[in-house]
Amino acid sequence: METPAAKHILLVDDDPTTRRLFGSLLARAGFEVLYAKDGNEGREMAKRLKPDLILLDYNMPVMDGMEAADRLKTDPDPAIANIPVILLTSEDLSIEAQAGIKAMGVAAYMQKGVSNEEFIEQVKKNIDMSPKPAAAA
């Protein structure tokens, strides 16, 4: 029997140590991890590689998480716009900000300080774990 292909997760964060921790946690949970260090690079990789979920850091140089999320969610290609996006924040978001990202189509947000377990739990909650259908002939 074929083992299902591992789900790909794109992790976009400008801090290398944070990338290392979250990347390790994701790999440990059986995901394939792709890395980008700012919103621009992240968006470019998302369009090219179409990951199964995108983690976006809120505060980044060049293009921050909010702008990258907005551009991804308004992408004309539904294969891109439908990729679940989780925003990673340093602090809790205000009610207004929460409403704002929800309106944008962001699936969820979580604070970077959450526990290892909660981090993986949130990812699993928002990713579609069903095997992808074979590419149309």
Add this chain to the structure above:
Amino acid sequence: MGAVSYESVFKKGSVSDYPLTIRSLDGKLTDVLYNASVYKDDKGNVLGVTGVARDNTRVKRETEEVASTSKEMEAFSGSASHDLRAPLRVIDGFAQMLMEDYADKLDDKGKEIVTNIRASSTQMRKLIDDLLTFSRLGQQEIKKEYVAMGVLAKEVFDELRRAVPDRQIECNIQEMPDARADLATIRLVWVNIFSNAIKYTGLKEKAVIEVGSKTEGDKITYYVKDNGVGFDMKFVNKLFNVFQRLHSVEEFEGTGVGLANIKRTVERHGGTAWAEGKVGEGATFYFTLPKV
């Protein structure tokens, strides 16, 4: 600038604390405050002007220093604290992974080492969080509204009580007058005071906490009395300093910022905070707020 102030003396009869920068003969510039008035003869004719320039250098410099410290504190409250917290999160995250994934390869000593790493990085994260709260308390604007202190105190206590369901705690909250205060920060005062009362009565089989108030003149004094471990009055002056603790982290966890937060908040409202204690018998924490 000088000409303008000179003219206004004649127009208005006097000028007070007009800021000027004057240049001495050797070229040195000095910030001054100019005070002057006209003087007249018996018939009311203006004869001239007497003026005094007061050196304002120190005041100007200190005002600028306060402004720049404020800006630095704001910077800390903002990105700096996140930059400080992120690596600590990473240390704890990897230490936990080490414990979990290499449990069979670590002997007891090895596990102890990893536990120490986690304990220290967690302590430091708490310190940064508390310091962030402390610096924000000094920055944010105070918005005053009527606060039902009795209702607020009960709400805070009930919330904290739910976190320690196994403990026997008796808490009596008397009726208290309303205060005019910033709800969010006064709430924090109650959170800190009750947290301490609950924490330092941890060794007692039954904790007894009494909450009440006394109105004297133009001040209302609120107090929280506990029958906990207390403290030596010899050290009462240290109690409210940032990071000062009279007990070790092993005896009672904490970062030593709670009381400093209380003091800072209360003082920003125009009140004072103090405490009384007796080793082994308990402590009472007081804070005053101006009467409504």
